[in-house]
Amino acid sequence: MASFQKYQTKQGQLWMFKMDTGINPETGKRQTATRRGFKTKKEAQAAAAKFEQEIENGLLINNNNLTYEEVYKQWFENHSKTIKPSTKKTIESKFNKHILPRFGKLKIKEITKMYCQKVINELAESITSVNDYKIQANQVFKYAMKMDIILKNPMEYVTIPKREEELIASIDGGEERNYWRKDEIKRFLSIAKNELTQRDHLLFHLLIYTGARKGEVLALTWDDIDFKAGTIHFGKTLFFNNGKHYFQQPKTATSKRSISLDTKTLSLLKKWRTRLKEANLANPNLFEDNNLVFTRDDGLPLRLAYPNDKLNIVIEKHKLHKISIHGLRHTHASLLFEAGASIKEVQERLGHSDIQMTMNIYTHVTDHVKEQTAQKFEKYIEL
Template sequence: MASFQKYSTKQGQLWLFKMDTGINAQTGKRTSTTRRGFKTKKEAQAAAVKLEQELENGLLINNNNFTYEEVFKQWYSNHCKTIKVSTKKTIESKFKTHILPRFGKLKIKDISKTYCQKMINEIADTIASANDIKIQANQVFKFALKMDIITKNPMEHVSIPKQQSDLLSDETEANERNYWTKEEIKQFLEITKKEISYRDHSLFHLLIYTGARKGELLALTWNDIDFEAATIRLAKTLFHNEGEFIIQTPKTAKSKRLISLDGQTLRLLKQWRIRQKEANMAVINIIVDNNMVFTRDDGNPLRLAYPNEKLNTVIKKHNLHPITIHGLRHTHASLLFEAGASIKEVQERLGHEDIKTTMNIYTHVTDTIREQTATKFQRYLEL
């Protein structure tokens, strides 16, 4: 049986429970555990019931001998029920590739701050997203701390080494820009209009003219486009998992948005809808009823990697400045700023949850804006 108790912290009143966990096979002595940090008594009671079940099933034998991987499995068994399939796949990949190979077989109580810092330094030398890895690895340590498996979190004060890319000169950064200028966009669309399918040209046009994420456009149905109101609703995204296409809601509330379309884009989409209907009618023994805007010839959604592959092919063939699919989204934001849009307008159009994301694009805006700023200053002085 568990006993429950309220206690005071700097954050306010919290609950803990104490429970007899049986006899330690190594010492022959009875053991107990105290688990704290629960906001309500009801939450503590639920955790106590779960612990009793784990004890009955033989899942908890001796907290002191738990490896990091064993604690990870306990944490993830609950956490995975609260997240989307796409997020699960991302988290599982990070643990499998970067975290478990370094921490998995170690007893979690023996992992030190020094070791954690060393591992994060190694990871930072190989990938740019070391902070994401640290955040995920830290979730397991925080869970272990809450469950009284460890008494201190060794990951808590680990710092992320400054990336070499942060120290690059302006000239190097300019050479590695992940966006196109207005002239480069015009050149690219002229090429795609002549050399690739109307479907693919329409897809790239929409990526550039809306700033939408590729998953958002690949999940589009014709019902999402209002030709009368000249708007497009972006409220879902396409995800591919183990051979299955999944349509799911966006990661954040801000990602759900209704944005305006220009006349040229509307005319292009109307023409694509006509061509798509004609192509579907010409296909024998295939019924396309998903109403999706961009599909393969058999009516199935396009692969998420397809736009990337097509973009790279055109860039290499015509020796264009290399950018990624996400770079087209960056390009849309940069050109909006160039056209005079406010930071708030760009944030809402791109669906950024945090305005800092928009500000980061603004600070990397094209050279054209900087030149225009200098010209405006000169003209003002000459008045």
């Protein structure tokens, strides 16, 4: 129960209330809340009733002044124990760079829906992946609700604004193509063979012919390749943190997979293995004993950014259609569909946990396949 009393100020007589809020879990002692500044006893009684209801709903007094950053630290301490080091690093970067500077110092129970929408609108002006930031910021609000720190989630109904370029149709009516067609692949591989080192040519060949992620390819060891069975196993991925490299488990169980290799790829791998053996015999102290397929000259793993940098150099020099490293994975899938592979086959080869991911690539299949659709119809109907 609350107790009410009048008190005198320079502005005149005001009302206050005091209320026992129970045991403080940190000190083990009873605690009292005091609220002042009410013009009438009726106002004080209404405020006390609302305050008492908040306490009954779990909004304890020691949670009332928690900032967003304080709640974030509580949430992340638990959440970080359930995720991979690379994911942890990515999440920390998102919060430190954009989320905490905007939310961190604010009391979490005072953050409004309008403010959340304003933040998301601002981020959308400079960040294409603004939805990722909304998802991460929302995790803290969800945790706050779960811990009874807030009653409602102000981020729940926030919408992602469309970027101007998404609202205005491009001249050709389509979106930027992040994959190569067959003729473009052939040209690139010819350039890679003639201008790049044996290692780099093989690296890009594997990315294109297996559709693997760059972290999976850079983490390959020779025992992942079964030359007799003609298969390659992807079961780990390369990760760098604070200048050190680690090999970690892939995101999902389906990412661990063994896929078949064609004879050309096997031949290139055998030639590269022979080259490494000869180099080791000539200088046995040069390389670390890590059994890696791809290394720097000192035997350490290649930087994760290395394939990106090398690809951009070749694209710029030869004025090729610009794609990303991930675009090579998209290219592999598109060409598989062109060759007649089923959606299930492509899903298993790429290690997608959700078939919807494969379907998304299928809907962006190359123009050549779209042209073939009409040809197939014509051929069938004229039989």
